[in-house]
Amino acid sequence: MGFFLETLFGGLMAGMLYALVAIGFVLIFKASGVFNFAQGAMVLFAALTMARFAEWIPRWTGLDNMLLVNLLAACVAAAAMVVVAWLVERLVLRHLVNQEGITLLMATLGISYFLDGAGQLLFGSSTYKIDVGMPKDPMIVLENVFQGGLLLSKEDLYAAAMAALLVVALSLFFQKTKTGRALRAVADDHQAAQSIGIPLARIWVIVWSVGGLVALVAGVIWGSKLGVQYSISLVALKAFPVVILGGLTSVPGAILGGLIIGVGEKLSEIYLGPMVGGGIENWFAYVLALAFLLVRPQGLFGDKIIDRV
Template sequence: MGPFLETLFGGLMVGMLYALIALGFVLIYKASGVFNFAQGAMVLFAALAMARFAEWSPRLTGIDSKLVANLLAFAAAALLMVGLAWLVQKLVLGRLVNQEGITLLMATLGITYFLEGAGQTLFGNDIYKIDVGLPKDPIFLFEKAFQGGVLVNQEDLAAALIAAVLVAVLALFFQKTGTGRALRAVADDHQAAQSIGIPLDRIWVIVWSVAGIVALVAGIIWGSKLGVQFSLSLVALKALPVVILGGLTSIPGAIVGGLIIGVGEKLSEIYLGPSLGGGIEIWFAYVLALVFLLVRPQGLFGEKIIDRV
């Protein structure tokens, strides 16, 4: 039972990180109808900004404190992502209103390559480490219930808690604030929301800004675990099967889909890997997403689209 629970907990914690990245896809799609293929590049760009700003902060401020450097770096990276959201809206998406979905998708692909190139130009292409003080040593839990206990990585546990708190904050923001209700109104019907005075341009900038902050938090966590490198954008794309599973328009679906993918990857690697060969974690999520596309294309919590003619 102990090894099974270790695998299960590991999968749940990784799944929360997948869900955190998937939220960026869902938020932007719900508010603007744009499938943001650039979300993975946003995670990479934000992580690069955080890592480099944390290095530069002591030299610029003269304060040799890791906590101060991290706080200043986070604030600067967050402002950068908000500025990026404004530029994307003003220079790209604001000029493509009412265009075909494929046009908007290609625009986000262009943003992807721009961010990857800009990140390399501004911050370099080395592998950087983000150290925000997350504990690294594993601990044993439930030692009295199971012989030897359950080994849990403290960093994964802390990262999962941070992701869960951010998800809860976003849920409260959407449910309890006026801006959150406006965002939900825009998601339900753009034209109706505009007819009652909700400014779509401002709402879209807010949504892209929130998605940028989410990408920053996800980038910090993944950067702390794996180091900040350009393969990080590929890790972030693991959120694509998550949104297919949970539904592209559902925030709860992103959370549930992330947990299913995380747990499924870990359990399949441990219990199916010996018979099917290694590397199951690489393709498991995409095969599961393909099955869902064949059986339930709208995902577990997505809205079923019915066209009447």
């Protein structure tokens, strides 16, 4: 039982991080109707910016307080993501208003390759370290309940807490603020939103900036766990089945979808992997997403599209 609970906990922690990346997809889709293929590249670019400036700032300024250095590096990375959002709106989105969805999808694919190339050009292609002070040592809990107790990762706990706080903040932002309601209106109909005075360009800059900040948090957490390397953008691919499972327009759906996939892939790898030769963890999420597409294309919490004729 103890081993099962450890596996379950590991799956929940991985699922929370998948959900954090998926939320970036949901935010941008909710506010612009764009399926942002570049979200993985945004995670990588934000993490690279944070990691490299955390190295450069002590060299340039002589600071040796790592808390202050990380704070400054995070501010620079956040500013960089806002600049990326402004450039995306100015150079791409404003020229594609009311275009077909496939056109916008291909545009985000181009943005993805551009960010990958720009990150390699500006920051290099090595593996870099992000150390924001999250404890790496495991801890043992419930020793009185299970023999030997449960082995849990403190780093995973801290990461899950950060992700949960960000999710709560984003949910309140979308539901309770005037800007959040404007974002939802723009997602429903660009022209109608413009006709009632909602500034489309400003809204798109805001939502891509928020998506960039979410990407920064996800990049910092993944970078702390795995190191900042180009495989991080591949980790972000797990967000695709998460949003398919939870629904493209639902933040709670992204959270639940991430948890389901995180737990499902860990448990299936441990208990079913030995029967089929292993590797289930690599494809479980995509098979589950395919099954949902066949029976419930809008996902668990997505808006059902009804066409009346």
